[in-house]
Amino acid sequence: MNQRKTLPVLVKARWQRRKNARRQELLAAALELFEEKGYASTRLEDVVKRAGVSKGTFYLYFVNKEELFTMVVRENLAEAIEYTRDDIPEFSGHSADLLRCFISGWWQRVSAPRVSSIARLIVAEAGSFPELAAFYNEEVLERSVKLVSNIVARGIAQGHFTSIGPASAAQALLSPILMLMICKSSLYPYNDRAFDPESFIDSFIALILSGLVPRND
Amino acid sequence: MNQRKTLPVLVKARWQRRKNARRQELLAAALELFEEKGYASTRLEDVVKRAGVSKGTFYLYFVNKEELFTMVVRENLAEAIEYTRDDIPEFSGHSADLLRCFISGWWQRVSAPRVSSIARLIVAEAGSFPELAAFYNEEVLERSVKLVSNIVARGIAQGHFTSIGPASAAQALLSPILMLMICKSSLYPYNDRAFDPESFIDSFIALILSGLVPRND
Amino acid sequence: MNQRKTLPVLVKARWQRRKNARRQELLAAALELFEEKGYASTRLEDVVKRAGVSKGTFYLYFVNKEELFTMVVRENLAEAIEYTRDDIPEFSGHSADLLRCFISGWWQRVSAPRVSSIARLIVAEAGSFPELAAFYNEEVLERSVKLVSNIVARGIAQGHFTSIGPASAAQALLSPILMLMICKSSLYPYNDRAFDPESFIDSFIALILSGLVPRND
Amino acid sequence: MNQRKTLPVLVKARWQRRKNARRQELLAAALELFEEKGYASTRLEDVVKRAGVSKGTFYLYFVNKEELFTMVVRENLAEAIEYTRDDIPEFSGHSADLLRCFISGWWQRVSAPRVSSIARLIVAEAGSFPELAAFYNEEVLERSVKLVSNIVARGIAQGHFTSIGPASAAQALLSPILMLMICKSSLYPYNDRAFDPESFIDSFIALILSGLVPRND
DNA sequence: TATGAATGAGCTTTCATTCAT
């Protein structure tokens, strides 16, 4: 009795799981190829081949190539956006330590290939997908600036930081991270010189905290 | 007699000039369109239409679309490379002033649309044109870092700057410029918030010179 | 005991009814869509959606799309063919009245959407389905002509009609009906001018009975 | 001197001639195939093969398949429309003779394959190309009715015809022609029975002039 | 019996490239 009613539900649920998996496989394959060749040069045939499905199957999951790109971006952006949701952690020590800790932690997260390559993709395709560029501006860049601004403002309020415009300081603190994200998956792979982003970030923070001009104290 | 000999030369010269002009018109048209739509989405038909020549003519000047892109990039990169040829100016004042002056001057030059948009193009098409990415790394990025390194090193030698690794300091000083170049022609056009690169550069230099942590002196 | 035997029969009967209903639903949906978009432009997906069944189910009832079309036509042609089975009614009055009555009655029946739109469909798809065109010729047109011929022949025998070839007279009498059937579901829906088929048929019969040239009697 | 100026003109003119020929070849090939298989079932590949050009060439002459169909129809409709431009000829005899002459002449013209098959095509594709159906209604059907109406009205005015509504008489007179046009290229090719449209038209006119009911005069 | 996800051949359309003029 129960069986007759639950059977279709189970079937549907299993299908749903399968459908979701297929979709993710397509998105993953597409991300790799978009990253590798850019939007226009990526052939749908390659995407479906890499995802292990047929051409027709693709159109069961996405209305067209454009939507695929949009979905790839939005899906992978979610992670980056999540980071900007973090509150400033409870921290009783010096604001410099908080900042150091926060910035290098940030880099560790956004340096993940899927996160940083999406940033580069958006930069590359901004002309063709303006709404994605706008989305990235609002939901990632602006929110990140606001978050770092808060930390800087806290530092100023506690007398740990000099009285500087928190927004432009935040922008300054984030600029090497954004640059690294973009270059990591474009220019740097073709760079002979070994370059270690982590240590660069560390020395950057050190530099910005204490300044280039020596102190007398 | 003399005339008979020089006439063809003059004619050839005029042709040469015409030929060169055609080439430049094609390069200019291509730059605009590559910038607008990216390499793959730019149709040769649109390039020749904008340059005011026929499709066939294009192939008298370039072997194919790929070469066109390469030429567009190399041609416009020349300017940026020129900047890295500059010697450190004779300057007897404080190294901080030299640096301030140098960095903001640099920005003024590379913020020119043709210069900054080429950087973004290279980032966008690095996957398809690795040799251009490598070229940019070597001929622009590395040379710029070296140049700024020298200034920092000079400052350290004169006791104007703290004893820091000049290379990573240079990287730090250049990172907002590189980021601005890339974002100026991709993300920022779709940004609501007014953002003034010049004043950002200024406050960035100020911040990096004196540091975020207040001084006791 | 008896029950045990009849029960499965009843069940089967219900299934049969259900099965038949499904088939009819598919045929009805298909007719609507074929009429609307033609054979080639009608997607099976739309047919099954309109019939409320799944794609796979369709193939339990029809071997393929071609057969579906054939079945739609044959099913709906049955009605038109039925009309040609009618005997000439017993009628003792003037043959002109019989003809008038018969022709306008005929139009009333074949003007039903399902009947007339099938005629237009066959005309439209004759190139792709020649056997249906031949079928229509034989089973509908020829039989109709024969039927009307009989009425005309009767009229001639009774001295009610002039001595004319009954077959070509029948063709003449049927031609506006065939034309109306075809145009009703193709050209006329896009006609601004109001056009009333019924009154046209009436005046057509009047005209053909008494002639365009005035009589002296 | 002259040569330098006229050469490009000549070249352009020759090209123009070639271009026009190509266009006509494509239209002719398309007409044949649309007539044979209908719009949707006609593959562009077959059209270009029959016209002897490549796939790409097609798109130099037409923006897409839809436009091709529209052009095929409009181009070939021009002829049919031309007929409706004819004035009623000067004729001093009996209006019955004028009508007889006019109608059978009309049929001779519209029975040309290109003219009649276009009518059938419009009927078949009216659902997909409503604007063509409307165009045909206005520019062909309505004008034809008006033209024949004038002849009938003339006959009534001269006492040659009975006082009947000229419009419905015209419709009645044209209906077998329209029916023949449509059926000639759809149903009749699959008809066993020999059927001669010309003699049918003749007997139709005779019938309609003198009427089915015998005269006493 | 019924489902609907999956297929892939085949369609329309695009565009870098060629070549006769």
Added chain:
DNA sequence: AATGAATGAAAGCTCATTCAT
């Protein structure tokens, strides 16, 4: 040197049909 009509390989997308469930 310059043209632009012509090409055809390859792309995105559709849809009748199949099949595991």
